Amino acid sequence: MNIENLAKRYFEGNATHAEQLQLLKCLRDSENNKRLFQKLKQDWLNDDEKPISLSTWKKWEKLKIKISAPQKRSILFLNLRKAAGLIAIGLLISFITALPIINKQKIVLNTGAGQTLKLLLPDSSTVLLNSSSSLEYSPLHFLFSRNVKLTGEAYFEVKHKTMRPFRVQTSQLKVTVLGTKFNIQDYNTSDKAFVVLEEGSVKLTSFQSNKQIRILKPGEIAGLLKSANRWEVKKVNTKLFTSWTDGKLYFYDTPFREIASQLQKRYGIKVTVNDKELESFLFSTTISNESLQEILDLIRIALPVKIKSQNKEIIFSLDQRRYSKYTDLE
Incomplete structure (x- = not known):
């Protein structure tokens, strides 16, 4: 040869x-x-x-x-x-x-709907990739500059290396850290993106303007409304945003539209909410090992909703008769 x-x-x-x-x-x-x-x-x-x-x-x-x-x-x-x-x-x-x-070569890791993936990076940092997400990096470049690109959601535990900051880039933001635990969510299909910090500190920079937004402290969330380019930083219970890494979902006074989005990712199905009023309903619960049917039964009992299942799609609509009873009691 x-x-x-x-x-x-x-x-x-x-x-x-x-x-x-x-x-x-x-x-x-x-x-x-x-x-x-x-x-x-x-x-x-x-x-x-x-x-x-x-x-x-x-x-x-x-x-x-x-x-x-x-x-x-x-x-x-x-x-x-x-x-x-x-x-x-x-x-x-x-x-x-x-x-x-060499520089053009990349590793791209993807998860489908309802899947999660845990991986170990070359620097011994760990990443847990949530469903319908992707992580991309160049192995050679990573040896010198720890840069990764994320689409979707992931939880990072970054090894501390003073001379080599760890950077995560999404479509809307850049996060720079030395060693910390944090969660990022930035789906292309959503108008919202956020970073939640559990330990350490991170520097948050807008990808579009390259301007520094904030240096986050543990227990803080930085949320972005993409359509308005508006940021909000506040203290939160981080478990509400990172519980998925333990296979659980915690909801506390969570708008129903957010719950529907989480159900779609967790169970790998399409979820549609037909009523704007229903989207704003607040709901509190914890999901661990329950089946989709068990969760739907719980929602049906707790909220005035009609639930229809067809072609791997769950459709929620407001049950006007039951809803009128709720409003009559107020």
Whole structure:
């Protein structure tokens, strides 16, 4: 197999162990091959603007181990001259194995409706991704600047690194931290976005204007109404916003439109509220392991609503007869 085909298979993460060794030999034996390899590498990077999936990234990690392991086993049996050669080969191996994490390559993680995903970032920070959300980052860039992009909602526990701040960017805001626990929500389908801080401190910056909004303190929420570009910062019970990370949802005097939105994310169904008046009803409850039907039964008992289920959609409408009894009592 010629060097062009070997290089292509290597860049794609499909090279066998024998092909990897053959590629290394080609690069050691010829300066022309090294120059050709550089050109092929650059062409591949320029042409490939698609993100690398998590499964492909894992293949790259295995590939690094496969390349370096045989050399480590034999190092004690080499004389000095061979050891010097091994060092040169090791440098070459380090150079080649860094290829998959050049700037255009990204890891993109997605969750579907009703799903959550917990992941460990390269700096040992953890992220819990809520349903219908995505997290994106460049592995190479992350080694030097801990930047991630979020769409949807996620809870972060960030490892403290004074010289390397952790930054989260959404469509509307940028959050900069050193080490802390916080929750961000910014769905493209919603007119609202917010950041809730549990521990540490975060600097909040508008993505659109690049102006600093506020340095949040523990127990504070910064909420944004996108259509009006209006921010509000206040003290809150953070558990009302982070309880989903424990598999629970706490609602306390929560507008019904917000509850409907949470049900849609948790159970992976479409939820429609047909009455504006019903949207503003306040409701308090806790959801843990209950089924969707159990929650619907609870809502039906507690509120004057009619509930219709059709084609994986739940439709809430105001029960005028029961509602008139509520108003007659006031």
